[in-house]
Amino acid sequence: MNESVWLRPAKPERRPLTLAQIVGEAVALLDEEGADRLTMRRLAERLGTGSTTLYWHVKTKDDVLDLALDSIFGEVPPPAGGSWRERVAALVSGWRAALLRHPWSTGLLDRPMMGPNALSRTELLYATLAEAGFTGPDLPAAAFSLSTYVTGSATAQARDQAAAGPAVHAHLRERRDTYPTLAAHGLDHDWDATFTRGLEYLLDGMAARVTAPS
Amino acid sequence: MNESVWLRPAKPERRPLTLAQIVGEAVALLDEEGADRLTMRRLAERLGTGSTTLYWHVKTKDDVLDLALDSIFGEVPPPAGGSWRERVAALVSGWRAALLRHPWSTGLLDRPMMGPNALSRTELLYATLAEAGFTGPDLPAAAFSLSTYVTGSATAQARDQAAAGPAVHAHLRERRDTYPTLAAHGLDHDWDATFTRGLEYLLDGMAARVTAPS
DNA sequence: ACCTGAACACCGTTCAAGT
DNA sequence: ACCTGAACACCGTTCAAGT
Numbered sequence: 001m002n003e004s005v006w007l008r009p010a011k012p013e014r015r016p017l018t019l020a021q022i023v024g025e026a027v028a029l030l031d032e033e034g035a036d037r038l039t040m041r042r043l044a045e046r047l048g049t050g051s052t053t054l055y056w057h058v059k060t061k062d063d064v065l066d067l068a069l070d071s072i073f074g075e076v077p078p079p080a081g082g083s084w085r086e087r088v089a090a091l092v093s094g095w096r097a098a099l100l101r102h103p104w105s106t107g108l109l110d111r112p113m114m115g116p117n118a119l120s121r122t123e124l125l126y127a128t129l130a131e132a133g134f135t136g137p138d139l140p141a142a143a144f145s146l147s148t149y150v151t152g153s154a155t156a157q158a159r160d161q162a163a164a165g166p167a168v169h170a171h172l173r174e175r176r177d178t179y180p181t182l183a184a185h186g187l188d189h190d191w192d193a194t195f196t197r198g199l200e201y202l203l204d205g206m207a208a209r210v211t212a213p214s
Numbered sequence: 215m216n217e218s219v220w221l222r223p224a225k226p227e228r229r230p231l232t233l234a235q236i237v238g239e240a241v242a243l244l245d246e247e248g249a250d251r252l253t254m255r256r257l258a259e260r261l262g263t264g265s266t267t268l269y270w271h272v273k274t275k276d277d278v279l280d281l282a283l284d285s286i287f288g289e290v291p292p293p294a295g296g297s298w299r300e301r302v303a304a305l306v307s308g309w310r311a312a313l314l315r316h317p318w319s320t321g322l323l324d325r326p327m328m329g330p331n332a333l334s335r336t337e338l339l340y341a342t343l344a345e346a347g348f349t350g351p352d353l354p355a356a357a358f359s360l361s362t363y364v365t366g367s368a369t370a371q372a373r374d375q376a377a378a379g380p381a382v383h384a385h386l387r388e389r390r391d392t393y394p395t396l397a398a399h400g401l402d403h404d405w406d407a408t409f410t411r412g413l414e415y416l417l418d419g420m421a422a423r424v425t426a427p428s
Numbered sequence: 429a430c431c432t433g434a435a436c437a438c439c440g441t442t443c444a445a446g447t
Numbered sequence: 448a449c450c451t452g453a454a455c456a457c458c459g460t461t462c463a464a465g466t
Contacts, residue, residue: 016430040459052460053431061459110321110369112377114385119393126395137411140403144370145412149359152366155324156358163326171328179333181340189354197351198359201419208418230449254440266441267450275440 017049019057023067027102030068035104038064062111069108070115072098078124084132085203091125092150092199099154103162106155122147133210142206149202157191231263233271237281241316244282249318252278276325283322284329286312292338298346299417305339306364306413313368317376320369336361347424356420363416371405 025046029038040061044051058064075098079090099105113119126143134142169187176183239260243252254275258265272278289312293304313319327333340357348356383401390397 039457041457050432052433052462055460056430107324109324110373112373112382114377114382119386119389119396122400123393123396126399130395130399137403137407139399141408141411142415143400144367144403144408145363145415148366148370148412149363150366151369152362152364153358155365155369156362159324159326163328168326168328172333175333179337181344182333182337185340185344185353186336186357189351189358193351194355194358197355198362198416201356201359201423202412202416203419204422205415205417205419209415253438255438264451266443266452269441270449 017047017057022054022057023071026064026068027071030104031102035107065108066111069105070117072102072105073117073121076121084128087128092146095121095150096154100158103158106158109151109155138209145202153195231261231271236268236271237285240278240282241285244318245316249321279322283319284331286316286319287331287335290335298342301342306360309335309364310368314372317372320372323365323369352423359416367409
C-alpha cells in the first residue's frame with residue numbers, strides 16, 4: 001500500500017536546464033566573483049545541479065567561457081545614425097563599455113571570437129567603414145586598428161584599475177629616478193578622456209585616407 | 215667500515231636553483247608547450263626538482279607568470295635613432311615582435327605589468343613622446359593609445375593565427391549572407407601590413423596634434 | 429532526452445622535516 | 448639557506464547508470 005502523494009517528498013521541480021540558463025548564470029558568477037572563481041562545480045551549484053550535468057549541455061569549460069564572452073557582446077548597441085565617424089565612435093564606445101561592465105571579459109580576449117554577437121558587431125564595423133569609402137587594404141586596416149584599440153584599451157584599463165592602489169603609486173614614486181617621465185605623467189589620468197583622445201588620433205589619421213585623393 | 219667514495223652514489227650535483235633558472239625554464243616551457251601546460255610540477259620536473267621546491271623561490275604560480283612575461287619585455291630593443299616618429303615606430307614594432315615571438319604572452323596581458331623591463335620600455339615611450347612635444351593630456355593619451363595598439367593587435371593576431379584554419383573560413387563562408395562585408399574582406403590579410411597601416415593612422419593623427427598650432 | 433554519482437587523473441599550495 | 452615528501456583541498460572530465 002502506497003503512501004498518499006502528500007506524504008511523499010515532492011519531486012524536485014523538473015524544469016529542464018537550458019544552455020541559456022547556464023550562460024546567464026556563468027556571467028552572473030563572473031561578474032560577482034571573478035574569473036578564477038568560475039568552476040564547473042560552483043556554477044552547477046548555483047544552478048541547483050551536479051557539476052557533471054553541465055557536460056550534457058556543454059562540451060568543456062572553455063565552451064562556457066566562449067559563450068559567456070559572446071553574450072556580453074550582445075550588449076553592444078548598434079549605432080543609431082550620423083556621419084560614419086559618429087557611427088564608428090558610437091559602436092566602438094558601446095563595445096568598450098560592455099567590456100568594462102564585465103572586467104573579466106578582457107581576460108578572455110585571447111581566445112577566438114567567432115560567436116554570433118561578436119561577428120555581427122564586427123560586420124557592422126566593416127560595413128560602416130566600407131560605406132564610408134575605405135577600400136583595398138585600408139578596409140581591414142581600419143577595422144583591425146579600431147577593434148584592436150577597443151580591446152587593448154579595455155584590457156589595459158581593467159588591468160590597471162584592478163591593480164590600482166597606494167602600493168603601485170609608492171612603487172613608482174620610489175623609482176622616479178629610473179622612470180621619471182612615467183612617474184610624472186603615467187598615473188591618475190582620466191580613462192575616458194584618454195580613450196576618447198586616442199580614438200580621435202586614430203579616426204583623424206583614418207579620415208585623411210578616405211578624404212584625401214590618392 | 216665505510217665503502218669508498220667511488221662506490222657511493224655521487225651526491226646529486228648540488229648547484230642551487232636560482233630564480234633566473236626558474237623563469238628561463240618557464241619561458242622555454244611556455245614556448246614549447248603553451249600556457250595551459252605550464253604546471254608547477256611539470257616546471258619543477260624540467261628543472262630536476264620537486265614542485266614544492268619552487269615555493270621557496272617564488273610565492274605563487276602567478277609570480278612565475280609575471281616574471282616570465284616581464285622577461286620577454288627584456289627582448290624589446292631600445293630604438294636607435296631618427297625622428298621621434300621613427301623611434302616610436304621602432305620601439306612599438308620591437309615590442310610587437312617580442313609578443314608575437316611568444317604567443318602565450320598575449321594571454322597574460324590582463325595582469326599588472328610592473329616589472330622592470332615593462333616599466334623601462336614604457337618610460338622610453340613616454341620620454342620619446344615628451345621630447346617630441348606632447349604635453350598635457352596628449353602625453354598620456356599618445357602613450358596609452360600606442361601601447362594599447364601594440365598589445366591589442368598582438369593579442370588579436372596571436373589569437374586569430376592560432377585559430378586559423380579551413381574550419382574558420384568555412385564557418386564564415388557559410389554565413390556570408392549575414393556577414394557579407396566581413397566574409398569578403400575579413401580573411402587573408404597581411405598581418406604585418408595591416409599593423410603598419412593602422413600604426414600610420416595613429417601616428418598621423420598624433421603628429422597633427424604636436425605640429426599643429428593649438 | 430536529460431540527469432546523477434562515483435571515480436580518474438590531475439592541480440596549487442602548505443608544512444613539518446631534513447641537510 | 449635551501450630542498451624534500453606527504454598531505455590537503457580542490458580541479459575538469461568520463462562514464463556507467465538511472466529516469
